[in-house]
Amino acid sequence: MSHLTGEFNCKLDAKGRMMIPAGLKIQLPEAEKEGLMINRGLEKYLAIYTKSEWDKRLDELSKLNEYDRQNNRFVRYFMGGATPLIPDSTGRVLLPKSLLDFAGIGTDVVLTCMLNKIEVWDKAAHTEMINNEPDNFAELAEAVMGNKAGRINE
Template sequence: MSYLTGEFECKLDAKGRMMIPAGLKKQLPEAESEGLVINRGLEKYLVIYTKTEWDKKLDELSKLNEYDRKAIQFVRYFTGGATHLQPDASGRVNLPKNLLDYAGISGDVVLTCLLNKVEVWDKKAHQEMINNEPENFADLAEEVMANKGRGRNE
């Protein structure tokens, strides 16, 4: 899978269904055949993965020590609530109510592509997150990117 790009505004209908925007749908050709997986994010948002990317996450998690309480707690939290999404003929997906409640999503949604996943934010919460951008983004960039050669690809 190539990296996903873009930010998309959507609306949920009364049944919790969301139309996958055409610009995002083009980037997810496997979604129609394999489906997608949605789950809680690390903060108050949801995350959508392709089935392939979700399976990669599960492979990572399966390597954790099953006797380490923190590892099990993390796996339990990270995988709990994960739900398979299958786009319907109109390109809509039905977002589970329990996950919508967790993220405080009720109507207007912002989909933000983040490398290999899509974050699903309540529009107001997304705007608050954007408004809380670090005062000096250049300092944050230097701190995070200065060690880019010593990251996860070693």
């Protein structure tokens, strides 16, 4: 799978269904055949994975020591609410109410592509998160992406 890109504004209908935007649907050709998976994000958002990306996550989790309590806690929270999403004939998916409640998602949502997954945010929470961008994004970029081993000490 190539990396997912883009940000999409969507609306949920009264039943919690969301139309997959055309620009995203093009990037997910396997979704109609294999479906998608949704689960809790690491913050107050939901995460959607293709079936192949989800299987990679499960492979990683299956290698953890099941006798380690911290591992079990992580797996429990990560897997909590994990649900297959099968697009209907019109391209809509039903987002589980329990997951919507977890993330505080209302009618207006933002889908943010994050390389190999899609984050589903409540629009207001997404706006707040974006507005809290660090004052100096360049410093964050250097801390995360910089080649510290190659830097000359000052």
